Amino acid sequence: MQSLQISGPRLVRRIDHTLADRLALSTASAGTMLPTDEFAHWLGGRRAAHAFRTERIPFAALDAWTFQEGTGNLVHRSGRFFSVEGLHVTVSGDEGTEQWHQPIIRQPEVGILGILAKEFDGVLHFLMQAKMEPGNPNLLQLSPTVQATRSNYTKVHQGSDVRYLEYFTRPDRGRVLTDVLQSEHGSWFYRKSNRNVIVEAIGDVPDHEDFCWLSLGQLNELLRWDNVVNMDSRTVLACMPGGAGAQGSALHPDADLMSWFCSERSRHVVTAERGALRDVPGWECSEWAISHAEQRFFRVVALSVEAGNREVARWTQPLFEPVDTGEIAFVARRFDGVLHVLVAARVEGGFLDTVELGPTVQCIPGNVAHLPEEQRPAFLGTVVTATASDVLYEAVHSEEGGRFLNAESRYRVVLADETQAPTDPPAGFHWVTPDQLASLVQHGHYLNVQARTLLACLRTIAPTA
Template identity: 50%
Template sequence: MRASAPAAPALVAPAPAADRPAARTAAALPGGLGRWFAEAGERAYTRTRRIPLDALDGWHTDPRTGDLVHDRGAFFTVGGLAVSAPDGPVRHWAQPILDQPETGILGLLVKDFGGRPHVLVQAKPEPGNAGGLQLAPTVQATRSNFTRAHGGRTVPYLRYFHQPPSRRLVADVRQSEQGAWFYRKRNRNMIVRTTEDVEVLPGHRWMTLPRVHALLAAGDVVNMDARSVLACLPPPPGPAGRAAHSGREILCWLTDVRSRTGLRTRPVPLRGLPGWHRTEYAIGHAAGRFFDIVAVEVRARGREVRRWTQPMLRPRGTGVIAFLLTRIDGVPHVLVHAAAEPGGVDGAELSATVCCTPENYDVLPPGARPRFLDEVLNAPPERVLFDALLSEEGGRFHHALNRYLIVSVDGPGPYEDAGDHRWVTERQLSALLRHSHYVTVQARTLLTCLRSLTGPYGGQK
């Protein structure tokens, strides 16, 4: 049964240039970079407004299942998922989930200038971005985008990432994305080196790696896809130091966690999910927590198409995603959590020490509260090495903001006693990122943030 809901906010007139999110971000950036960002914001932007679910154009509600489906079977579907976790504090639940089975391309082009590597980034607007434009990889496209299922323009620079010679490949690996919101979603993360003269199109810019990494601490500037691809860079040169656990021990531990994880899932109709209700403007949980599925109309400039509508997932609350960091025999280690998410591909992956939205646990059993969450939230300022509010992918998620932190602790302590946590080094995470489905997208962002603090990635800009 449908329930009524208040009318969604109407689309407002475009804000004056100085008040637009991209202009406010540009004002906080240094010199020429700020001017470039402001100019890009005048050429490319999105305007998003809420619309009723039934007003989606090119989408329909499946009469049998209630799923939200694209008319041509492209892009993604919003369906339901039933989850069984007999070993967890919440043993059964059901939820909406985004099903996007196609594999997109997140590609970063690299070229040396004056003996220093530069990456070609773009200032890209997405409908779900809280701050308008963000720095994105050279290519950021779903398969539906680069096969032009939307009927729009072709994706610039795509040819560099279509069957490049192996000698030019710095990284090429499929990586998972948010398993709490996506069902078995993967994107191909690619870094390709070129020696060609590359035309720099409007809204694109060559930047050094230290410059890009420095912008992570500036707030919500570097988008999730760029952070993910940057994490796939080979580890910086230099001595590795001795790790607390060998690579073989880490793999055996993760295999053991995966083998004993009792998480089971099955797709179910979106209609009739226990605890979830559809109103005119949203599909939301009865407790007012977790997330909503909403519909938006987007009007854009500087994108492949100028207008479209789509469903989006809108989280409730701001997440906390953190690494605890310590030195063991002088070598920095971060504490990873082997955790399974309902939309994951191969059971548990290595995630952040803490990865949650704290407000959600107000309506869950006390035992569900993540271990180490309070230690992260109550850390004294001198222990907080990195602290920035960053957003997740703005093409599917609306204003999905997380607070990313790196917090230092004294020694390895008792942190591994939980059984599903281990201390690993940056090099060990980098080695696992040469393969698929070992390191979550949240941990990849934190790895990129960690690299921004020290070493060649955080050096001269």
């Protein structure tokens, strides 16, 4: 298992054998604290122990949120948390120029997504939280130990303290295993980053009934369950030090991969200009929603929330609601026996840089159903028509439930052949090994959040699968 630093265009790996052995042991372990076959009962108990309720409301019923005079931007009276604004994106490249307008979430604060680790009976376990997020279809999912924006943990909402926060803000409380800034959804957030951090605790860690200790082996199993491991947990787990599959020669050496990636970044010119929400063309505001004139993409809606185990028990907020379930997948092949996945150089209007590596397929089918077959996303047909024997991984996962409502995507890893996914793929695509992705993710803004979910999922696939 490996970590790296980047020196010029090459990936330079350094191996911490002791940590590698400990992580491998945790991956092989069924856990010693909470048996996996009792997990569903535990999570159900946490759901029954608290009152959770969400209700759609008209914008006029939002408390502390208002449409700003002049711009129409949706803002919080504190000036903190986040705002919904307009965005105009122009992308120029070898294929020509494309532009679009949309609402966007602007949240300049860097949040903390932190998982606490500790050894029990010689096995590393990770402290996970049963946390309610209003946008999750089943409300309660498994989140990191700490999942908080700066506004949350500085208590702008005048709520209670964030449990275990001190382990991620005080260097004397543990050993850092990974700590990296990563992007959130570039299609819905404007230049949003979070710290993805794992800390091994020093000394005893106080227990709490809404938290449980799980091994990596247990977490890998739960990643195969629908809507259990939330997005924030998945992105932190993807940043776990170490490889993500069988070791072996990559089709493209690291230097070639980095050269291709730099070329993709340099050949796209992206301009993203924030503006007034009220002036976004093609979008309409009603009493209950801001939506696209053709009822595509997503809607901005409002929710009233009650949650008995959150820092604040009641609140209202806007959320983004996509119009359909997403399709997100890596197309995979084996070259000389080594699993490779096909990444795409993706341009999203909210990225800090022009391009991040994303899945082979990343779309909401309802947004492209009106297009001729040849204009739909490449490899979408390969993914949606794959036979069960070619699907190495499949599960439905929610996106970030604190900002997105009912935002579910079907995540898959699908084996293909040369006719479906050629060795020399179309422009903008590149074959990489999971281990190369695991090296890149140790640095920020290389893999988008959907690719990081799939990287975490790749760790659940047996090397011989």
